[in-house]
Amino acid sequence: MRNYKKKYQAITIFTVLIFLSFSILPVTQDQQLIVGEWISIDDSNWKLKFNNQGKCYDYYEGTLETTYYYTVTEKTASNGVVFSYLKLVNINDSSDVYNYEINALNRNNLALNYLGDLNEKLMLFEKQ
Template identity: 35%
Template sequence: MYKVLNWVMLLSVLSTHQNESLEGTWMAEKDSKSKWVFTNDGKCKRYYDNELLNTYVYSLSNTSPQCDKTVPVNSKTQYLKLVKVGKVDSEYCYEVNGITAEKLSLRQIGTGSLLLFDKQ
């Protein structure tokens, strides 16, 4: 728990998510077999143990609602939406807590689950 709190505090201080890019490979901190790859053509590919699980179209925005949930909007908020390719009704939304050149922190809208990633 202490590590997570330090991590979130660090991202809060360093966060410049409007200026940093999601493009690249992000490894989940809790499970190194889980990785998300964001490409420059707007796709996010989710892998587990190097096996492709799903492909999504991703977008970043600062609007409400997100996945039918009302969310706060101000100059410091940003949201990531993933829409599964071929399934328009299958979408996932995350608040971007922070992003740097090396770290990514997301909170899933609706569940509050915290996802922490390291850039590879």
């Protein structure tokens, strides 16, 4: 009976590991590139800091204003063009959500376009 339980546990663990290996989402290049500290080009007092645990810290004049959970997603249009999006969700208020299109992202520059009804211009950041 003991041998049966050990085999059952081993099969269960193996099955769970196989399932998890297929369900883990691949990390996109944008998810890797966004990690770091970004200073606004228009207002050097504003800084966004993204970590690799999915949190974004919003600082103004060196003071932490808000902490967000962030996700970076990609969508492919029917013509094959890939669009990247950033979603920020306030960790203290899940109804406080901001969605952006990532217009540019490389090792030095980040350009975000807010996807809301605000009449905002493109937000430009440089990596610190």
